[in-house]
Amino acid sequence: MPKQIAIYGKGGIGKSSTASNVAAACADEGYRVTIIGCDPKSDSSITLLQGRRIPTIMDLMREGIDIKEEDIVFKGYKGVKCLEIGGPEPGIGCAGRGIIVAISLLKKISRAIEDTDLVIYDVPGDIVCGGFVAPVKKGLVNEAYVLTSGEYMPLYAANNICKGLSRLEMTLNGVICNSRGALNEEKIVSEFAKEVGSQLLAFIPKDVLVQTCERDGYSVIEKAPDSQIAAVYRKLAKSIMGKREGKIPVPLDDSRLRELTRI
């Protein structure tokens, strides 16, 4: 059984960049990796595909295509299998139902989520409805990670995610800090991780390289393999691929959370 992970965190905090860089780093190590974008804006795999956009499962469904594996799985950097679920246009229909339909389809037709070593589900920042937890509820995710900075709002979101995970009786397997340059950031996030019953796996510095590579359609692993930040992603990838027990997180109460961000 492959390692099946999902990365959660506040909208815009860096989940997709982290997911694609971790995917690329794992592929460098020789792992077979699959990345599944569960965001209607379908931006999870662009940097693994040199900026190319692939047809999404929902695009094909709308066109009435008899969907087969080869129509939706695209090989990106070093053979990483990329899939995008996609969704309706903003403000129309029901994106959550789209995810549910796509996940049941995937379970039926795709070996990409079985014949592989790592599957990463890249979910949108806001788990707005039941549909967006379909990968977890349908048993396709066995490890969850939370990405946050040391600022109050991202931590608040991270804490809410811990609430959701504990409600779903899902384990938290690690916290990742994506730095936004807040004061004492590493210490704050590390403390947060400990208090919810987990640990800080990596501190990713804020580095403009992430954005410039992204603009050209690449991960830093591919475009700037010798950079310092590439080394950080590699280390994180190793840590994710290593064996570690997860624990059902215990969310903090709000006053403790506020206190924490003041240290």
Place this chain on the structure above:
Amino acid sequence: MPVKKEKEPLIMHPRPSSIVAALYTLRDLDTDVVILHGPPGCSFKHARLLEEDGMRVVTTSLDETGFVFGGHDALVEVLEKVIERFNPRRIGIVGTCASMIIGEELHEAVTQVQPDVPVIEVDVHAGYRDNTKGVVMALESALASGIISEAEFERQKALLKEATLVEKRHGAASKEYLEPNRGDLKYKVAERLLELIKQGKKGLNILNAKKETAFMFADINLAVAQVAQKLGYGSNIVNMVNLDDNVGLPKNRRNAREIKDDLKEKGFEIHHIIGGLDEYPVAGNTADKIIGEKYSDYDFAVISGVPHALPMNNIKNMELFSVTNGPRQVIPLKEMGHTHVVVEIDLHPKTLGVSHIVESEFGATLREMVKDA
């Protein structure tokens, strides 16, 4: 290259629902109580009817709040209450559009409550083109919980595929819009049928009915045999029925036996068994073969139940009398070449919760017309 599915043509008239199909399938599987996870009014009419057959149907009654906040707690509560109140030996949980769209996991409630009896969960909604999808989903779930065998599952699946095709060819799914029609006047049709019998014409008397509807359709075949007998032409009539009681789910076998016993008691002679009560999509082919071999020179045929599942090959030169319960089936049958089409309105509800043949209007008309003969 991605291959486009052939776009299925639009069908505008309302058709049977997959949710309801799942409910009936659970009944055939001898489920005691089914929980509909959804709005209180969903599938109301059929839920009520199924109680006549001894299966309880309850609802989690999701309302606006349930749609927004999810219905997990409601499902847990209803499941617990069902166990306590009805002490069922087998429970079904059936989804609806509302609960499926918001991503309810039926299994979560089962995991939480941990009933000690089997629970068949069906993640169905009403948005499938063919209602047979609801049957397949219920059977898949029954297979997963070890209630039916792999062989029975495959058999049912093949039959359902045929049933879907039958509807596409000449049934409810054959046209963009089908006008409902009350069919020909029963009195007139009966008059013509009696005329043929009196002329000493040879006739086929075929029952090809879907499951419990046979309780009433069989009455038509019975009446035809009885009036022919009374008029002294009983030996001109050949009876074929889909009442094999060695195939199908327990309820279907039971019903076939009950109808057969009733027919026998009333002196009805079965010349050919053309299949079981769930074999109506294919039993017509068996009948067709027998007719081709033995009766292709017959003058007329009475076909009750699902007449449009009988191939026209060997009967096209006969005068056809068909009896259906679908007002939308009249026009397709006429187009196939059935001369007389009679509709037994509201037949299905009258065949729930019964174990004996139920009198039909057409049967009663025939009997009345030869009363003084």
